[in-house]
């Protein structure tokens with residue numbers, strides 16, 4: 001079997017990133033070599049996104065750039081945009097295969113010249129790349145795909161199908177292998193992570209999965225990616241009694257206005273959301289709550305936007321991901337009346353982003369003087385005093401320290417001493 005050089009990249013969400021990492025491990029397990037240099041690759045695998053027009057444009061751009069950088073390579077396009085527009089992608093220069101989401105789990109076999117699924121016959125450990133080989137100290141593990149909801153703006157649910165959960169045993173095995181290979185932090189991802197286990201008949205599937213992972217793996221840190229608010233109840237937050245669970249939750253609120261939430265078909269309200277945030281803060285110390293917000297949803301009046309802005313401020317989020325609504329054909333929202341003019345959407349986006357910046361500044365300032373465990377990821381510059389190291393706290397603060405110690409992939413306590421342009425300064429305590 002010939003070993004090939006594989007370059008992988010993605011556009012879009014954490015799940016796409018998790019999938020790319022998982023593919024990298026599997027290609028490596030098959031005996032291929034993962035390269036960070038697109039120009040030397042034999043095969044280029046690109047995981048695309050179609051959640052917004054901008055994401056679709058970036059996906060096309062990523063493919064075109066790869067084609068220009070390496071005209072000899074075989075380009076494999078996969079992901080949501082490949083599912084939505086296979087024809088269009090198949091005509092881009094260099095694209096030899098378009099593999100939609102439904103076939104994505106078999107991608108390694110589909111792009112393998114050897115049809116036998118080699119990685120299934122090898123010890124699972126061969127799938128594991130050593131920490132740092134992709135420049136990482138954390139691994140994203142996809143535990144679930146698809147979604148049974150029908151949020152009216154969401155194309156993802158159309159493209160990814162119904163919710164499907166991986167078996168807990170397979171996830172435990174994968175995480176134990178990753179932890180054994182030195183990964184310090186595992187991030188659980190899914191299209192609709194909170195619905196994990198529902199298709200397996202488990203009402204509290206995610207809670208049970210996290211309990212199992214905390215008791216049956218010894219990974220140093222476990223982090224949960226985005227959680228839909230309606231999937232959680234106050235008891236869920238008792239899981240954080242184990243300090244290995246990172247005190248950061250990301251709740252995709254999407255709007256702080258009840259009327260807009262109803263048009264979005266989001267199964268939450270201001271009242272329910274605020275109660276959830278209160279319960280989470282009561283049970284999890286040092287908690288950072290971040291959120292997604294869409295501005296300019298069809299029919300969003302100035303008064304609704306003002307209500308959303310005020311609610312977001314009242315929730316005291318640590319940070320926001322702000323999305324300007326972008327109409328996706330095939331969704332219910334695309335067919336709604338009263339689409340918001342582009343100029344107004346731009347203005348609202350600027351307002352929401354300014355609020356996000358302010359909230360982030362306040363949250364970071366409140367942390368100065370505190371001591372947190374930091375997972376040190378990389379040294380990115382040498383100075384006369386040592387390397388400047390960058391790391392992440394459990395509550396998702398980016399911190400920097402200068403030391404001649406080798407901190408790579410270690411977790412140490414560090415005192416936060418002040419703000420820098422892009423995070424916080426720290427001294428290893």
Ligand code: SF4
Pocket residue numbers: 147148149150151154155156157191192228
């Ligand atoms: S919960 Fe809503 S936004 Fe999230 S994937 Fe499902 S349909 Fe899309």
